[in-house]
Amino acid sequence: xxxxxxxxxxxxxxxxxxxxxxxxxxxxxxxxxxxxxxxxxxxxxxxxxxxxxxxxxxxxxxxxxxxxxxxxxxxxxxxxxxxxxxxxxxxxxxxxxxxxxxxxxxxxxxxxxxxxxxxxxxxxxxxxxxxxxxxxxxxxxxxxxxxxxxxxxxxxxxxxxxxxxxxxxxxxxxxxxxxxxxxxxxxxxxxxxxxxxxxxxxxxxxxxxxxxxxxxxxxxxxxxxxxxxxxxxxxxxxxxxxxxxxxxxxxxxxxxxxxxxxxxxxxxxxxxxxxxxxxxxxxxxxxxxxxxxxxxxxxxxxxxxxxxxxxxxxxxxxxxxxxxxxxxxxxxxxxxxxxxxxxxxxxxxxxxxxxxxxxxxxxxxxxxxxxxxxxxxxxxxxxxx
Numbered sequence: 001x002x003x004x005x006x007x008x009x010x011x012x013x014x015x016x017x018x019x020x021x022x023x024x025x026x027x028x029x030x031x032x033x034x035x036x037x038x039x040x041x042x043x044x045x046x047x048x049x050x051x052x053x054x055x056x057x058x059x060x061x062x063x064x065x066x067x068x069x070x071x072x073x074x075x076x077x078x079x080x081x082x083x084x085x086x087x088x089x090x091x092x093x094x095x096x097x098x099x100x101x102x103x104x105x106x107x108x109x110x111x112x113x114x115x116x117x118x119x120x121x122x123x124x125x126x127x128x129x130x131x132x133x134x135x136x137x138x139x140x141x142x143x144x145x146x147x148x149x150x151x152x153x154x155x156x157x158x159x160x161x162x163x164x165x166x167x168x169x170x171x172x173x174x175x176x177x178x179x180x181x182x183x184x185x186x187x188x189x190x191x192x193x194x195x196x197x198x199x200x201x202x203x204x205x206x207x208x209x210x211x212x213x214x215x216x217x218x219x220x221x222x223x224x225x226x227x228x229x230x231x232x233x234x235x236x237x238x239x240x241x242x243x244x245x246x247x248x249x250x251x252x253x254x255x256x257x258x259x260x261x262x263x264x265x266x267x268x269x270x271x272x273x274x275x276x277x278x279x280x281x282x283x284x285x286x287x288x289x290x291x292x293x294x295x296x297x298x299x300x301x302x303x304x305x306x307x308x309x310x311x312x313x314x315x316x317x318x319x320x321x322x323x324x325x326x327x328x329x330x331x332x333x334x335x336x337x338x339x340x341x342x343x344x345x346x347x348x349x350x351x352x353x354x355x356x357x358x359x360x361x362x363x364x365x366x367x368x369x370x371x372x373x374x375x376x377x378x379x380x381x382x383x384x385x
Contacts, residue, residue, distance in 0.1 A: 074089040074090065074091065075089075075123070075124075076088070076089060076099065076107050076124050076131060077089070077090050077096075077121045077122060077123055077124060078121070078122055078124055078134050079096060079116050079120050079121055079122065080120070080122070080134075085133070085134060086098055086114065087099050087100075087101060087107060087124065087131065088113075088114075088116075089109075090116060090118070090121045092118070094113065095113045095114055095115050095116055096113065096114050096115075096116040096121070097109060097112075097113050098110045098112045098113065098114055101131055104129075104130050105126075105127070105129065105130020105131045105132065106129075106130060106131075107131060122134045122135060122136050123135040125138040125141055125142070126142075126155075127142055127154075127155040128155040128156070140154060142154040142155040142156075147165050150165075151164075151165055174215065176214060176215045176216045177189060179216060180216075180278070183243060183273070184270055184273055184274050184278070185270070187274075187278065187280070188280070188284050191280075191284065191286055192214070192278055192279070192280070194286075195279065195292050195296065196210050199289070199293075199356050200289070200293050200332055200333070200336055200356040200357070201293050201296060201297065201332060205296060205297055205300055205328070205332070206296040206300070208299060208300045208303045208304070209296055209299040209300065209303070212303050213242065213245075213277055213278075213299060213303075214278070216242055218242055218303070218306075219307075220240045220241055220242060221233060221239075221240040221310075222239055222240055222241050224310075227310065232244055232248055232250075233306070233309045233310055233316070234248055234250040234251055234306070234309070234316045235248050235249050235250045235251075237249075242277065243273050243277070245276070245277065245302075245306075246269075246272045246273040246275070246276040246277050247269060247272055247273075250316060250318060251302060251306075251316075251318070252276070253318035253319075254298060254302055254318045254321050254322050254325075255276060255298065256318075256322075257322065257378060258291075258294065258295065258298060260374070261291060261294075261360070261374070261375075262281075262287065262291055264281060264282070266282065279292060279295050279296075288358045288359055289355055289356050289357070289358060290356065290357045290358045290359055290360040290361065291359070291360070293329070293332075293356065293357075294325070294326075294329055294360065297325045297326075297328055297329045297332075298321075298322070298325040300325065300328075301321045301322075301324045301325040301328070302321055302325075305317070305320070305321045323382050323384070326378070326379065326382060326384060327382075327384050330379065330384055330385070333357055333361055333369060334369060336353055336356065336357070336363070337353075337363050337367050337368065337369040338367065339353075340353050340363050340367040341366065341367025341368075342367070350363055350364075350365055359372065360372060360375050361375065371385075
């Protein structure tokens with residue numbers, strides 16, 4: 001027994017509070033005080049890596065025999081017999097261990113082995129986890145055939161994927177994309193389309209630009225047979241087209257303060273069209289969300305004032321347009337700050353809310369809105385705050 005316990009353990013077992021009146025006194029553990037025969041001697045550690053303490057996570061782990069067996073398991077095959085197809089697992093000279101196929105296509109061993117030659121054994125085809133036939137006679141094979149538009153294996157297609165594949169056969173590229181690229185060159189449409197989403201602004205704020213500018217649906221004088229003239233209704237100098245709006249000296253006055261915020265000064269006519277009409281910088285780098293939202297808001301009020309010139313006979317006043325756009329933008333920012341302060345679902349995150357206003361404003365943890373100095377000065381001048 002002493003060979004089995006350390007000295008510390010022996011001292012602990014002889015303590016009165018542990019051993020008690022009838023506890024162990026250092027002799028054998030049998031009824032006649034005999035020791036256990038034979039005594040077990042501690043075995044030395046055996047480690048192939050030389051680790052003195054193997055088995056506590058430092059040595060190499062043993063291979064998983066079950067996993068290895070699964071990897072080496074034979075695959076289901078089949079042979080053609082006069083009575084039909086016989087499925088099973090081929091083991092060479094041992095023959096074919098036959099298996100029956102359930103209604104779900106799952107193989108089940110029958111315990112019967114038949115003779116089969118290697119040249120008559122054929123691979124099987126699986127469809128969604130079940131056996132459907134032999135590879136040489138089944139069509140289509142999901143590992144060899146698929147839809148031209150993608151979608152993955154045939155047996156893994158879902159209703160959602162199929163709907164998208166059939167829809168893509170009918171979907172055509174919007175004509176506005178080709179029209180813009182023929183005039184302005186390649187356009188990063190993923191960057192342009194990402195602006196039109198419900199965040200700080202709603203569809204009521206960006207739908208005007210989305211429909212009239214991006215999709216080129218603005219009813220200009222050039223295509224209006226009843227217009228008094230084809231010249232621009234704002235500057236009365238050039239033919240009124242959508243591209244002209246980016247170069248119109250009257251409309252560009254609306255963006256005077258906006259240009260100071262971005263620090264961008266396009267030089268060529270193409271750069272001006274890409275910058276003012278599509279919101280693209282000369283390097284196609286994305287503008288912060290706060291500036292993009294302000295740009296969309298400005299275009300909303302430009303289109304309103306632009307349309308009322310011919311319909312109501314009102315004069316296009318750039319300062320009035322800029323003041324209206326900025327006032328609406330401040331209203332949307334205050335609403336966002338209120339949602340943050342009240343913890344309303346959809347506006348709780350201070351960080352995500354600030355991303356919609358950067359770099360023009362910031363909302364603190366208490367929901368208070370802080371404008372940068374240049375914007376605050378402009379708001380004070382226009383008597384908006």
